[in-house]
Amino acid sequence: MNSAAKWGSDPMSEQTFTDTDRTDGIEPDMVDQDAAPASIAPEGPAIQPMNMIQALNSALHVKMAEDPNVLSFGEDAGYFGGVFRVTDQLQQKHGLTRSFDAPISECGIVAAAIGMGAYGLRPVVEIQFADYIYPAYDQIVSEAAKIRYRSAGQFTAPLVVRSPYGGGIFGGQTHSQSPESLFTHIAGLKVVIPSNPYDAKGLLTAAIEDDDPVIFLEPKRLYNGPFDGWHQKPVSPWKTQALAQVPTGKHVEPIGKARVMREGTDVTILCYGTMVWVSLAGAEHAGVDAEVIDLRTLVPLDIDTIEASVKKTGRCIIVHEAPKTSGYGAELSALVQERCFYHLEAPVTRVCGWDTPYPHAFEWEYFPGPERVATALKAVMAGGSR
Amino acid sequence: MTRNSRPLSLRIPEPSGRPGDAPDFSHLKLDVAGAVDRPAVDARPVQMLDLAFRLVRVLDDQGQAVGPWNPRLDPETLKKGLRAMILTRALDDRMHRAHRQGKTSFYMKCTGEEAIAVAQGMILSREDMGFPTYRQQGLLIARGYPLVEMMNQIYSNASDPIKGRQLPIMYSAKDYGFFTISGNLGTQVPQAVGWAMASAYKGDDKIAITWIGDGATAEGDFHNALTFAAVYRAPVILNIVNNQWAISSFQGIAGGLETTFASKAIGYGLPALRVDGNDFLAVWAATQWAEERARSNQGATVIELFTYRGAPHSTSDDPSRYRPGDEAEKWPLGDPIARLKQHLIALGEWTDDAHAEAEAEAVAQVRAAGKAAEAVGTLGQSRPSVKTMFEDVFATEDWRLVEQRREVGV
Numbered sequence: 001m002n003s004a005a006k007w008g009s010d011p012m013s014e015q016t017f018t019d020t021d022r023t024d025g026i027e028p029d030m031v032d033q034d035a036a037p038a039s040i041a042p043e044g045p046a047i048q049p050m051n052m053i054q055a056l057n058s059a060l061h062v063k064m065a066e067d068p069n070v071l072s073f074g075e076d077a078g079y080f081g082g083v084f085r086v087t088d089q090l091q092q093k094h095g096l097t098r099s100f101d102a103p104i105s106e107c108g109i110v111a112a113a114i115g116m117g118a119y120g121l122r123p124v125v126e127i128q129f130a131d132y133i134y135p136a137y138d139q140i141v142s143e144a145a146k147i148r149y150r151s152a153g154q155f156t157a158p159l160v161v162r163s164p165y166g167g168g169i170f171g172g173q174t175h176s177q178s179p180e181s182l183f184t185h186i187a188g189l190k191v192v193i194p195s196n197p198y199d200a201k202g203l204l205t206a207a208i209e210d211d212d213p214v215i216f217l218e219p220k221r222l223y224n225g226p227f228d229g230w231h232q233k234p235v236s237p238w239k240t241q242a243l244a245q246v247p248t249g250k251h252v253e254p255i256g257k258a259r260v261m262r263e264g265t266d267v268t269i270l271c272y273g274t275m276v277w278v279s280l281a282g283a284e285h286a287g288v289d290a291e292v293i294d295l296r297t298l299v300p301l302d303i304d305t306i307e308a309s310v311k312k313t314g315r316c317i318i319v320h321e322a323p324k325t326s327g328y329g330a331e332l333s334a335l336v337q338e339r340c341f342y343h344l345e346a347p348v349t350r351v352c353g354w355d356t357p358y359p360h361a362f363e364w365e366y367f368p369g370p371e372r373v374a375t376a377l378k379a380v381m382a383g384g385s386r
Numbered sequence: 387m388t389r390n391s392r393p394l395s396l397r398i399p400e401p402s403g404r405p406g407d408a409p410d411f412s413h414l415k416l417d418v419a420g421a422v423d424r425p426a427v428d429a430r431p432v433q434m435l436d437l438a439f440r441l442v443r444v445l446d447d448q449g450q451a452v453g454p455w456n457p458r459l460d461p462e463t464l465k466k467g468l469r470a471m472i473l474t475r476a477l478d479d480r481m482h483r484a485h486r487q488g489k490t491s492f493y494m495k496c497t498g499e500e501a502i503a504v505a506q507g508m509i510l511s512r513e514d515m516g517f518p519t520y521r522q523q524g525l526l527i528a529r530g531y532p533l534v535e536m537m538n539q540i541y542s543n544a545s546d547p548i549k550g551r552q553l554p555i556m557y558s559a560k561d562y563g564f565f566t567i568s569g570n571l572g573t574q575v576p577q578a579v580g581w582a583m584a585s586a587y588k589g590d591d592k593i594a595i596t597w598i599g600d601g602a603t604a605e606g607d608f609h610n611a612l613t614f615a616a617v618y619r620a621p622v623i624l625n626i627v628n629n630q631w632a633i634s635s636f637q638g639i640a641g642g643l644e645t646t647f648a649s650k651a652i653g654y655g656l657p658a659l660r661v662d663g664n665d666f667l668a669v670w671a672a673t674q675w676a677e678e679r680a681r682s683n684q685g686a687t688v689i690e691l692f693t694y695r696g697a698p699h700s701t702s703d704d705p706s707r708y709r710p711g712d713e714a715e716k717w718p719l720g721d722p723i724a725r726l727k728q729h730l731i732a733l734g735e736w737t738d739d740a741h742a743e744a745e746a747e748a749v750a751q752v753r754a755a756g757k758a759a760e761a762v763g764t765l766g767q768s769r770p771s772v773k774t775m776f777e778d779v780f781a782t783e784d785w786r787l788v789e790q791r792r793e794v795g796v
Contacts, residue, residue, distance in 0.1 A: 071587065097587055103617060108576050108610030115580025115594070118515070118565065121587065123580075135606070142570045143577065149778045151558035151566035152548040156781075188779055211781040256784070300784035 050246040051238045052223045055197035056086045056162075059204040060124065062250050064094045067122065070208055072099045074109060074126030074162075082126060084164055084223060106136040113159040114144050122208055123159045130165035130217060131177045144213040145188030160207045164220035165193075166274050166321050167353075167367050168227055172360035178273075178322035178353065183215045184298045184331065190214045191298040192255060195222060195276040196243035199296055202253025210255060219273035227274060228281035229369035258302035260309070264291035267315035267380055270306060270332050272298065275319040275368065282319075282373025288381060298328055306332070307339050314345040315380045319373055324352035346380040399638035405706060409716040416662075416718060419446040420453025424671075427678045431657040438649040438658035441692060444667035449728035455671040461735040467508060467666055468726045468736075469744055470528040471500040475723065476748035477523070477533060478697070480756055481540055481554075485701045489764035490540050492554045496521035498696030498714065499629060501666040501722035503597075504528045506625070506673050510595055512563040517578035517596035520555055520567060521627065521695075529562050533752060537759035543768040545759075549777075550770045572598055572605030575624065579614045579686070582622035586683070593680040595623040600647055601632025604640045612654040612688070619685035623676045624656075626688065627663065629695035634708040651688035663693030664722040667729070692719070772796045 050058060063070045072087050078101035081088030090099035102109045106127055113123035127133045133140075144157040167176035183191045192207055192214055194200035200218070207214040221227045225235045238244035261276055266289040271279045276294045283290035291309050295301065310316045316336050318329040329350040336348050351368050359366055402410040422442045425434045444451050451458075478495040485493045496503070499521050507525030510516070516525055526536065535547055539557055542550035548558050548566075558566035565581075568574060578596035585592040598608055603626055615622055626647045630637050637647075651658035657679070661672040669691065676687035694717040698705050710716075730736030762768050773796035776787045783791075 103610075103613050105610045105613060107606055108579075108614045111573065111576030111607065111610065112580030112583060112614055115517075115577040115582070116584040116587070118577070119581050119584035119588075121584050138570060139573060139576075139607075143568060143573050146568075147566060148780070150548065150552050150556070150568075151560070152551065153778050154548075154558050154560040155566050190780070300786070303785060 046248060047245050048248050049239050049244050050197045050201070051225070051244065052194070052197045052200045052218070053085050055201040055246045056204055056218065057088055058246065058248065059201040059208070059251070060087060060090055061093065063205060063208045064090060064098055066250065069121045070124065071097070071116070071121060072124045072126070073102045075102055075104055075128045077101060077126045083128060084220065086162070086218070087126060106132055106134075107139055110136040110139040110144065110159075110161060113161075114139060114147070114157050117144075117157045117159045118147070118155045124208055125159065125161055127161060127163040129171075129175050130163040130179050131174045133161070133163055133179060136161075137182070140183070140189070140213070140215070141186050145186050148212065149188060156211055157213045158211045160204070160210075160214045160216050162204070162216045162218060164223075165217040166219045166221055167358055167363065168221035168229075168231070168274060170360065170363050171358070173358040176358040178320065180215075180217055180298055181322060181326060181328045181331075184328055188212070189299065190255060191217070192296065193217045193219065193272045193298065194296060195219065195273055195294050196226065196241065197238055197246050198243040199253050199259065199294075201246050202251045203255065203296065205250065205252045206255045209252070214255070217273070221274045222277070226277045229278035229367065230281060231364055231369070253296075255297050256300040256302060257296065258305040259294040259296055260291065260305065261294045262290065262292040264289040264313065266290055266313060267317060267377060268293060268306070268309040268313045269317050269319060269373070270295060271319040272296065273321070275321060278368065278370055279319050279373055281370035283377060285370045286374035286377040288377045290377060301335075303335065303339070306336065310336050310340040311343045314343050316340070316344070317349045317351060317373070317376050317380055319351045319368060321353050321368060323355045324350055325355050327352055346383045349376050349380050351376045399636070399643050401636035401638065401709065403710040403713065405708065405710060407710050409710045409713040411716070411718050414718065417441040417443060419443040419665075420455075422453070422455065424454035424675070427675060427682065428684060429657065431652070431655055434657055435652060438652055438660055439646055441660055441662055442668050442672055443662040443665050444671060445665045445725050445729055449725065449732040451667050451729060455668060457667055457671040457674060459667065459670065461730065461733060463508070464666070464726065464730055465735065467501075467504055467528070468723070468730060469748070470504045470508075470524060471666075471723050471726065472744050473748040473751065474500045474504065474524040474527045476745070476752045477527065477536065480752045481537070482697075482701065484540070484756070484764070489760070490542075490554050491765055492701055493540065494520050494555050494700045495697035496523055498694050498717070498721065499627060499663065500524050501669050501726070502625070502627060502663050502691050502693065505666055505669040506595060506623075509670065509673050509677060510563065510593070512561065514563050514592050515565055515578070515581050515594050516563050517565045517574035517581070517594060518567055519571065519574065519597050519599060519602070519627075521629075522597055523555065523557070526557065526559060526562055526564055531559055531562050531564075533755035534758045535559075537755055538762060541759055541762070541764045541768070543759065543763040543765070544770055545762045546770060549774050571602035572607035574598070575608050576611035576614060578622050578624070579611045579618075579620045582620040582680075582686075583614070583618050586618075586621055591681060593621040593623070593677065595625065597625045597627055599632055600626060600628040600630070600637045600642060601635060601640045603647055603650060612651065612656060615686035616654045616656050619683070621680035621683065622686045623673065623680060624686055624688045626650075626690045627693060628690050629693050631695045631699070631705070631709065633699045633703060634705075636709075646690060648688060648690035656686055656688050658688045658690070660690045660692060662719055663691030664717075664719045664725060666722060666726045694719070696721075
């Protein structure tokens with residue numbers, strides 16, 4: 001599968017898939033302890049269907065087997081394997097010191113990883129929910145991001161901070177946030193967000209091998225299936241998706257490259273994470289021939305793919321879950337206008353989370369769904385912005 | 387519900403003296419030299435709780451080394467330490483003047499605290515890693531780091547080893563076991579713990595050492611670090627340099643009236659030592675105890691180094707506005723250089739003339755380095771190439787940095 005692969009082709013064989021199908025559209029417990037990863041060993045078939053949890057878990061197993069300097073720790077991430085099971089069996093397979101539980105101290109977790117990175121290790125730490133990352137913010141922003149620069153390369157911070165983020169799970173304000181723009185704004189950080197199992201494994205592997213700190217945000221609503229925002233309808237599992245066919249051995253996807261999920265001529269949709277699937281559904285709902293670009297990496301951004309697409313379509317909408325004001329969409333909008341102004345036939349338009357805290361009871365009023373995307377698409381096709 | 391007989395009142399801690407007052411140190415309980423027992427290196431923290439509240443001292447008022455903590459150093463080691471302390475003070479004096487002469491933007495002296503980083507820099511090796519805050523220049527000097535490199539950093543000139551990117555004195559010297567200094571206080575402490583954990587993870591024999599001021603122990607990073615150090619038994623020495631003042635806030639604002647800073651370790655199950663930071667021999671002995679403990683896989687030690695910030699916080703500070711003017715001179719634990727000098731003289735290994743000669747040599751050495759650094763240039767006269775501004779953000783520049791560098795025209 002290459003970066004031009006399209007969404008929605010070649011349904012997977014159902015026999016080999018181990019995911020628990022979900023049809024209720026919500027995950028009130030958020031913690032799916034039944035979705036045990038099945039792809040620990042590189043033996044067996046070279047390609048297996050995986051959900052996103054299994055794909056991330058596979059990336060960690062493969063890298064830890066390959067490189068003794070890779071280790072993983074976080075809250076509940078050791079013996080138990082993490083509340084979302086992403087670090088499942090790492091301790092059992094690679095040893096106690098390679099994957100262990102950390103105190104409930106996000107600052108301490110990231111700081112320890114910085115020290116380990118300076119020593120020469122490649123720590124991968126888990127922040128249990130992105131909403132909990134703020135106690136570590138100073139260590140990420142003032143330390144990890146700046147150590148290479150301020151020491152003129154004497155010291156580096158090659159760490160990966162993994163964290164589940166985003167809404168659509170009835171998580172309320174402390175289990176649903178999308179804090180990506182707090183990191184894209186920081187010089188010295190890379191920010192990666194996969195939208196499917198194939199990229200999740202490839203990008204996590206690349207992040208571990210990267211010599212700079214990477215904030216790796218995992219759209220937890222996508223862990224078990226490509227949720228498209230139609231929450232009243234049954235959720236399809238990953239097994240129906242081409243992008244759930246994941247190499248069981250080492251698999252690297254380059255950081256800094258977007259993926260064109262759907263080619264189109266009418267309008268470009270820039271999106272990432274869960275919103276990739278929502279955008280695809282929104283385009284279908286609107287009956288618009290949209291080009292849907294999964295950014296995959298927010299920093300460094302694949303500006304060439306964006307620029308070429310918008311110059312082709314002449315229209316651009318940006319979809320993200322995070323609140324609109326000062327969200328990453330503001331940056332994308334500015335870049336598109338700077339580079340594609342004379343090609344634009346409608347204002348660049350944003351479909352985002354509202355500028356409110358994430359509300360528990362109003363999940364689907366807050367969460368940008370396919371209908372809002374469709375409305376925006378129709379508006380820009382008519383030359384307006386809303 | 388029981389009602390108060392009187393309204394509640396809010397307590398705001400106040401120091402024992404303010405400008406115009408006579409210095410008052412009557413509240414200090416200072417053990418005499420030799421009075422504190424030395425526990426075995428494998429003592430359990432709970433067996434040595436009292437050491438968090440005592441004060442380990444070796445040098446007595448006559449300059450004799452006494453008691454169980456006497457490290458019995460040979461005269462050459464003592465002289466090496468004394469010379470490094472003298473050189474540190476000479477560098478501080480010149481760079482402070484250089485700031486007054488407009489040659490740089492900022493400087494921080496470590497006057498009165500020289501014994502700490504010098505002794506500890508001599509005990510640990512360059513293979514170990516120090517995670518300093520901003521008054522550990524003595525470590526670099528004790529290890530022979532070139533003075534001219536320090537000055538180039540202070541001047542942010544074309545030869546600055548860190549390319550003009552940091553405020554003066556925020557050195558970075560990996561080959562000398564000196565981690566890049568952060569201006570954000572306390573962040574280095576849990577990083578040191580992580581570095582030490584990495585050494586243990588790899589099965590190596592290196593240890594980490596870190597320093598934090600009394601004021602910054604109030605930061606969460608410090609407490610996170612102690613938790614991690616205890617939980618993972620990290621081979622690290624966690625120093626609290628209690629120099630009594632955090633800019634204008636006395637140590638009571640960080641909780642120093644309630645308990646000692648060393649005693650913070652107790653709640654984490656870590657061993658604590660409280661040490662006369664102006665006593666080169668006591669600093670040496672305590673550090674050696676902690677080093678042995680760390681290297682034998684028994685984990686971290688917290689050391690409170692009880693000292694006094696003899697100089698302003700920085701060149702931007704004026705202590706006469708918040709503390710008694712002669713508090714530094716009246717500090718009951720004296721000047722670390724004068725005390726080690728007295729000891730060497732008492733041993734018959736040093737004289738006033740030898741001391742004056744050593745001071746003159748240090749001044750000459752600093753002057754020569756100063757000339758070399760100024761030949762490259764002082765702040766604003768010389769600087770690294772502007773294109774280096776865009777380097778080292780990442781291992782490789784991304785398109786934004788390439789575009790922005792071109793926008794600057796470099």
